[in-house]
Amino acid sequence: MSAATVVAPLASPSRVNLYLVIGAALTSLAIAVALLGLAWSPYPAAKVDLLHRLSPPSPAHLLGTDRFGRDVLSRVLAGGWRSMTLGFGATALGLGIGLPIALATGFYRGRLDQIVMRFVDALLSIPTLVFALLVIVGLGPGLGQAVLALGVAASPKFVRIVRSAVLEAASQDYVTAARARGESALYIQYGEILPSVWAPVIVEGSINVGFALVGGAALSYLGLGTQPPHADWGVMINEAQKYISVSFWPLLGPALAICASVIGFNLLGEGLRDRLHLRDSLRDA
């Protein structure tokens, strides 16, 4: 075999980014479920029906009922927004904390950078969920507290990842040119550097939404996030797993919802990474 194919063109690289398509489809589905749940569900989410406890799927209850006879589909719908709030809220907060630190340390370098980054490294050595648990121990349980805990816990990772992109951008001549024409440090960070580092921010952000969803579910599962009787997917799994030997149906709905959204956000992130990278390589072609 010669290294180059003679005459017959190689299979052309597919223009359709499968990750991106599936990821976008799954995440839109998850978001649509959450939005729908805010407006409508087949039954009220808290409606107890003791005659139909732990029943398998039926035309009346498409995903079955839980131990109080509450409709699982309705609770998946109604709990969606809480799970999404955890995912998006924690990511937004993590970026809100992480971006300014990454921009400042990557731009100024020097001692500030060395001190902050050693501190960030120390925080990174703590597993994210443990970190979130530590925060929530201080704040007490609840949805808002869980968002805060997961956001703070995610921020060191954002600092690390975004800072390396900032370092690269800050070494470009357009940053020197901005300094040479007398731009303020804030403008250079937010007007010149930030737009150039959006790619990794978006990619890591979307992957983190999935991660925070799982983290939020874990916190709720541990009873530290959303408080019963409110539904969210983590709480539902927590409640359902105690009766798993009787019926696994109450578990299936929320588990599928979490799986689909987490896989969706991860694929979306991967797909975006390919797409944004592809743009870079085409730029040089």
Place this chain on the structure above:
Amino acid sequence: MPEPLVEIRNLTVSFAVGGELFPAVKELDLTLHQNEIVGLVGESGSGKSTALLAVMSYLPDNAVVEAGSIRYGGVDLLRADRATLDGIRGRRIAMIYQDPTTALNPAMTVGRQIAEVLTRHLGMDGERARARTLELLGQVQLDDAPRVSESYPHQLSGGMQQRVMIAMALSGEPDVLLMDEPTTALDVIVQARVLDLVRTLHRQIRSAIVFVSHNLAAVAQLADRIGVLYAGDLMELGPARQVLEQPSHPYTRGLIAAVPRAGTRRLPQGIPGTASRERLRFAHCVFVERCAYAEDLCRTGRPSVVELPAGGHVSRCHFAAEPARLGGGSPGRSRPAASSEGSNSTPLLEVVGLSVEYHRGGGFLGLGRARVVRAVREVSLRLPRRGVLAVVGESGSGKSTLARALLRLTPAVQGRIVFDGADVRSFDAGRLRAYRRRAQIVFQNPTSSLNPTKTVADIVARPLALEGVPRDDRRRRVTATLRAVGLTDAYLDRLPRQLSGGEKQRVALARAFVTEPLLVVLDEPTTALDVSVQATILELLLEQKERTGCAYLLISHDLAVVRQVADQVLVMRDGAICESGAAEQVFTRPSHPYTRELLAAVPDLPAQTRAAPAAGNSV
């Protein structure tokens, strides 16, 4: 004519991008004979690297050979199996790459890397391989071969690394040596020595050499035959003297006119426009858009290869056989006389005893011991209003650090910088901002100097916004400045990645000139550009100076370029000035030995090469 060593016939290579095939090399015919040096000249995107990689069968995965053959010793390299290729590549045909730093393994001594080639490919035992390694290192004129052999790549200079690469390529005593831009990453003096080495080696080993470069002057130093590639087409091929003295293709003529000549102060002439990358460019003449002599025939039919009466001289131009048609040409414009004000009036910029130091290392929080590097040592200079002062020197001579220190991008440790009568080093934040509006900088790499996320209009308008110019006024001045650098309003909304290298540099110039500064620091403004574009940018720089009346501080290692534009020259070495004076004097009567060495190292076209332009005058 003896049997050719390598015969490339009708080679067409395309790249598959997004499901479409983009041709990179089209219908290339080239033969290589024993003991000759063929120089291939081409600008970026000309297909010269693709052609070499095809010979090595090292084409990237998305490359498709659509037609053709490459015959070597009875084998078609494009269709040979892996075992045959392994016996040929690296042994019978060896290649040397542009950047030795990425081609050498950083974790192994260079001696071991060469010895490994000898033991693995040639089956030598360790003892003999070691002896041969030292012999090879001696052959590439590395003094103290035993010490070099024990060194890691990072302990060697760029020139030494390139010699090591050449030694490695020679290890199998190849018949054919392919050199892809082997001197481009090197400083001018080092380049001259490597060219010298190639010439000497060629006499010793008698292999055939293909020397690929975008630098026509460097190729002219070596080649027996010269081929000119453009946009994937071989435009002209012939004996070196023929091609240089009687170029038959308008592109070759343009290329020759675009080479700055160290021997004269005649301005080089650029070729307007940029190379076509259109997928369908081969349906007609690939050069048609930039050719001043194009006729209807050129726009409709692909020219075939025309054989010229002089032996072995071919040209892909419809009118190659009718040189009169392509015009006699007029001599290049002479550079306008120095327009700077007399040296007795107060200078725009005066620097006295300026020194800059760097601290290397220092460890965590600077608690360790840092090494102090003195990058600029007590430099003094005077730049008159409207003057052009060039600072020349090799990389590491401190010339860029000096430029940064003048703009206060790097702090100086001692000395005075006086700009327009005021002491720059004592400026507070407010006065520093005012200073920076009147002193601008243009960088070497236009890609890195433009923010990829901003449109041309935003980039050029920003300095005005900073100055508080009202929005309507901004728009007007942006379009006026863009027009002055030769860009139409169609460019306003484009992003940098939609521009060619030359267009990007024009945008960078527009950004520098839009606030009408008094001083523009040009840090190697043409180095990253193709030769034909380089010349148009130089012209533009002189035009802008006439228009705005600013002064230039030109940082460059390219003496040929400096000669075209500078009034005053300052030669730097190891952070200190070793010679300064009027450009004419430094070039014609250099007093410092280092200056003489620098001047001697600049490759030049043979004196009789016609400097006349042919491919249309830039407007």
